[in-house]
Amino acid sequence: MIVVIQTREADVIVVGAGPGGSTAAYHLARHGISVLLLEKSEFPREKVCGDGLTPRAVRQLVKMGIDTSEKAGWLHNKGLRVIGGGIRLELDWPDLASFPNYGLVRTRLDFDQLLATAATEAGATLLTGHNVTGPILDAAGRVVGVKAQVGPGKEPQEFRAPLVLAADGVSARFALALGMAKREDRPIGVAVRRYYNSPARHDDDYLESWLELRSPASRQRGGSRSSHEDQALLPGYGWIFGMGDGRVNVGLGVLNSSSAFGKTNYRTMLTDWLSTTPDDWTMNDEAYADGPIQGAALPMGFNRVPHYTRGVLLVGDSGGMVNPFNGEGIAYAMESGELAAEIVVQALARPAGPERERALRQYPMELRARFGGYYRLGGWFVKLIGNPQIMKVATRHGMPHPMLMRFVLKLLANLTDPRGGDAMDRIINGLTKVAPAV
The missing domain is CATH 3.50.50.60 (FAD/NAD(P)-binding domain)
Incomplete structure (x- = not known):
């Protein structure tokens, strides 16, 4: 043929x-x-x-x-809401000449x-x-x-x-x-996510990042939810993004610098974390799930x-x-x-x-x-941040300082004006210039 x-x-x-x-x-x-x-x-x-x-x-x-x-x-x-160390902080996207001052979800x-x-x-x-x-x-x-x-x-x-x-x-x-x-000498992450129907959270005007994830390590007698102190700290970070259509995109990521990388059932970890969220968010109930949990690698x-x-x-x-x-x-x-x-x-x-x-x-x-x-x-x-103790200390001592966290937002999101800008921009731009390129 x-x-x-x-x-x-x-x-x-x-x-x-x-x-x-x-x-x-x-x-x-x-x-x-x-x-x-x-x-x-x-x-x-x-x-x-x-x-x-x-x-x-x-x-x-x-x-x-x-x-x-x-x-x-x-x-x-409008920006990023950061949750960690018992603190909830809303950080607006910076006002810059080089970038718009809003984010999107789709x-x-x-x-x-x-x-x-x-x-x-x-x-x-x-x-x-x-x-x-x-x-x-x-x-x-x-x-x-x-x-x-x-x-x-x-x-x-x-x-x-x-x-x-x-x-x-x-x-x-x-x-x-x-x-x-x-x-193999470069960082890589694994992320899993799922959609949930969540009338209470779907139209959120902030992206939400969780620096600490917890699972119900123990249950009090009678089946009540464990207290924050009783909950085990999970590796990785989480997010909740409202989709504006009745749903949220909720997920978590783990980096290869973590000892849990490749040794954890990430899908179980996601449902464990969500089981600790408030009932009115409807993310701890399978009946509100919209589709399966899906995962992908993050080549960095x-x-x-x-x-x-x-x-x-x-x-x-x-x-x-x-x-x-x-x-x-x-x-x-x-x-x-x-x-x-x-x-x-x-x-x-x-x-x-x-x-x-x-x-x-x-x-x-x-x-x-x-x-x-x-x-x-x-x-x-x-x-x-792959070291849980360092991450815990950074969260506990960094989160109470809004000025420091605004600097962290600019650094993590890579949002600075290359010329001019404020002192934060100049520090971040200077650090990226002196760091040896990968």
Whole structure:
């Protein structure tokens, strides 16, 4: 039997239509580049995510012309509510010249589709149901295209382009096909989340972060709930994000600096924590659960490098670009997608060969310049908070000081003005500059 393999060509192929891939495709298409955006799933499709967007991600949406109004289905938030050490503190997003002063919440079920639609409206060609299985190499070992299985019948098809952007998420299958293993010396986390119907909490105008998670280690006689003192401290951190549609997204994350990493049933840990929450939140009752508990890895701090090699640029999670400080990945996927597009536009304007390669090598250099020092600080932070005693002391002594916590918010969310700004901005920017880039 002879199998006829169809071939299509473009200037650039983007593998994966998540936030990073769609953002890259949008900016490429806006510059007149012929782009094929290949996505293995069909939209709408679910993704494991906290669904909360900081002002850093909002800035990228504004750049893409996305309508972020409440009329368009977005839930706005004012900032971050932090709970720990017996203290509840509400911290508004900082007022900055470089970023909006509001965050957003939206389910990934249609968030990714919104970005992919923006890319197609800009001129990119989106092909769903296209599962990229590996690269096509020329005689010199350079990537000149991709192989894919298309549709329910998994028909083989080839797509050729001088440059490929790998934005296929945590799995990073394309990078792995090129022999690019993840680095074990970089932080990584695991997160699990679930939706609950919660009329009392669904329209919260703050993202909520829990620095301490507790489980009902003991029960008082008669089945009453144990007191706070009787509850065992769980590893990791938690979140509750109102969705504005009657539901909340609630989840927790554990970092590999914790002794519990890889040794804990995270799904049980989530339900244990939620069993201690107030009854009127309806998160301690399975009857209010909306769907199963789902989990995913959080590849942090550039845990897969190089970000450019042999005609391939890694974007977002495939290059380990999750923020080690707060587990945020969407903003960095979108920023790296925009940066990759800018670099590729300049590279394609040059003849193939040394001149083009010189332009493409700017991509990893610029990523290191933007995030390398900050991610190094994040790696140190992860090691510190992996020690429960250090985390307990930091929570107990840091939470009572709002000024210090506002500094921590700016640091953890990476929200500063690069020039000018206040004293906090200057300190954080100075630290990221002197820290050796990862």
